[in-house]
């Protein structure tokens with residue numbers, strides 16, 4: 176009820192085009208039908224396979240930038256919905272026991288006020304009724320992958336993630352969520368840490384798949 180009242184005072188906007196949308200919708204009808212949400216499967220240079228509902232271009236790119244850097248958290252609902260549909264349409268809903276996300280460094284998370292991947296991962300967990308857990312931590316504040324070339328990206332993520340002290344993941348099947356996959360080096364490094372702790376299997380997903388500029 177409160178959400179409904181607030182939506183009259185502060186109406187929700189479509190994450191992709193900014194048009195005001197009705198209460199209960201996560202994007203406008205036009206964007207819903209026009210955006211290509213068929214699961215994209217990236218076999219990345221870093222050796223991981225990642226499924227993403229969107230390509231990181233035009234409207235999707237703008238919406239993710241608004242989400243991450245302007246804190247428009249409403250957008251997360253639409254991304255989570257698209258990831259859930261991709262899971263269902265690829266028949267992978269029974270392939271994981273727990274969900275986790277790529278962590279930010281404490282410094283970056285404080286700056287941003289939230290972890291964009293965690294928010295989406297929690298919503299995916301709610302939908303499938305599976306636990307979303309913080310399994311990884313980023314212990315070093317490295318450079319932004321976006322500003323680096325292929326070789327530098329590989330080096331930049333080495334040793335920056337570690338397992339959380341209380342995480343018990345022995346033989347667990349994990350769904351790992353990130354916002355954007357490009358070369359896959361970040362996710363590959365997270366997978367290395369999870370595997371070293373005995374994870375049974377890891378399935379990687381991101382909101383969008385990007386190509387290296």
Ligand SMILES: [Zn+2]
Pocket residue numbers: 189190191192193194202203204205206207
């Ligand atoms: Zn729209």
